[in-house]
Amino acid sequence: MIPDRSKIENFFGQHEFDVDYVACASDVDGCSLRELLDLADEESLALWEGLELGYTETTGHPLLREAIAGEYTKTGPDNVTVCGGGAAEALFLLTNALLGPGDHAVVVAPAFESVHRIGPALGASVTPVPLDPGQGWRLDLDAVRRALRPATRAVFVNFPHNPTGALPTRAEFEDLLALGAEAGVVVVSDEVYRHLEFDPETTLPAACDLDERAVSVGVMSKAYGLAGLRVGWLATRNQALVDAARAVKDYTTVCASAPSEILSLIALRAREHLVARSRRIIRENLTHVESFFGQHADAFAWEPPRAGMLGFPQLLLPVPVEDFVRELAREQSVLLLPDSVFDMADNRFRIGLGRTSLPDALDRIGEFVGHRVGSLA
The missing domain is CATH 3.40.640.10 (Type I PLP-dependent aspartate aminotransferase-like (Major domain))
Structure with missing residues (x-):
């Protein structure tokens, strides 16, 4: 049993480690080992040691x-x-x-x-x-x-x-x-x-x-x-x-x-702390993303997520989203995920709210869009 090649994993395999910002990540910034061990209770720390x-x-x-x-x-x-x-x-x-x-x-x-x-x-x-x-x-x-x-x-x-x-x-x-x-x-x-x-x-x-x-x-x-x-x-x-x-x-x-x-085990016993950390990162990034898409309503149609850490806006510019994503990665070193990996063709892309670097990535996307819109004027 050999399924068709994974479009998502193939896409990330080609691009994820060649850009400065992965603005479409599906996870939250990872905890460090030290940060996690500092949360360990006596029993789980003894198991670790x-x-x-x-x-x-x-x-x-x-x-x-x-x-x-x-x-x-x-x-x-x-x-x-x-x-x-x-x-x-x-x-x-x-x-x-x-x-x-x-x-x-x-x-x-x-x-x-x-x-x-x-x-x-x-x-x-x-x-x-x-x-x-x-x-x-x-x-x-x-x-x-x-x-x-x-x-x-x-x-x-x-x-x-x-x-x-x-x-x-x-x-x-x-x-x-x-x-x-x-x-x-x-x-x-x-x-x-x-x-x-x-x-x-x-x-x-x-x-x-x-x-x-x-x-x-x-x-x-x-x-x-x-x-x-x-x-x-x-x-x-x-x-x-x-x-x-x-x-x-x-x-x-x-x-x-x-x-x-x-x-x-250590993490699950400290679940409230870790979930609160993730929610804090997502909540702060959601504020930045809402502001960004409000400023660029001519380029994107934005539907805020109701939960989680992912959004799926639509690109309104007269350019295929695959080209937009590819050129953004090449010119600004920012990665977005085109909807083609989800077998869609609605000119959408995935954006992730879990990375603390997202505001910097949004600045680069804004600069890129500004040049794009200017060239179409």
């Missing part, structure tokens, strides 16, 4: 699974599987566990590529259900219902959403889970941006708590600013799915990195 670099438990360190389970209300440590390849591995395991030849999945669009690419490589068909930009990137539940087939095995969603920043209401999300339960399909909920809501009151319940068949995917990369640990997880009370996913895991990472597991 006495760490032996051997294999770890396939399902994850028991204390780490216990800390992850703290994210949920009905889903316990035994329902958690730690993934040593981040959320990407969790989605890979789930797709392989759920789909095969002749099966069908419904996938929100745009979306992280793996759920669009892996299913077809397994012989399954995938129906994308686009979010509606005219309705604040709202998910149309009737469209999801119409997309369901007798062969449908799963519905893949992601909220807070990458790349639009969309967030349904609690009632809409609960209706989605009820729709999945009624149809007998598994709702796979990518929740990697959970806890990065602008208003904590809008935080959605975890899918795995709402429906025992559903599964929630989490990661240390986003809300916690620890992408380098490469630790993610899947959580579900669906034991048949747990068993199937863990069987696939025996052929991927087998187990997570021992240092990464203990560092993740």
Whole structure:
């Protein structure tokens, strides 16, 4: 099974480390090791200092699974599987566990590529259900219902959403889970941006708590600013799915990195501090971004994200966004992500709010746009 080449990873592989500013990053500035260790409690610090670099438990360190389970209300440590390849591995395991030849999945669009690419490589068909930009990137539940087939095995969603920043209401999300339960399909909920809501009151319940068949995917990369640990997880009370996913895991990472597991434990026990740090960076950058797009309304159509750390503005200049992105990287050393990597052609690009360097990047984008607009006058 070889899926099509990942457009996103290929794009970043070509450009990410050749520019001064990655203004489309999907994560928050990483914490330093020293900063994280300063947050350790006595038990987790002792685990770190006495760490032996051997294999770890396939399902994850028991204390780490216990800390992850703290994210949920009905889903316990035994329902958690730690993934040593981040959320990407969790989605890979789930797709392989759920789909095969002749099966069908419904996938929100745009979306992280793996759920669009892996299913077809397994012989399954995938129906994308686009979010509606005219309705604040709202998910149309009737469209999801119409997309369901007798062969449908799963519905893949992601909220807070990458790349639009969309967030349904609690009632809409609960209706989605009820729709999945009624149809007998598994709702796979990518929740990697959970806890990065602008208003904590809008935080959605975890899918795995709402429906025992559903599964929630989490990661240390986003809300916690620890992408380098490469630790993610899947959580579900669906034991048949747990068993199937863990069987696939025996052929991927087998187990997570021992240092990464203990560092993740430290982070999760200090979750309030780390999430507050991420929210602070995002909130400050959102102010800068709102001002920037207000000053350049002739060049961009901006829809503020409702949650998370990503936005998906539209380029209004008479130039293909791929050319705009390429020339911006070459002339100003600033990287944006064109919508073509999401299989779209709406002249949009992704911008990320998680890097403290974003205000400087915006200054360079503004200079570039000024030259562009001047040349068109």
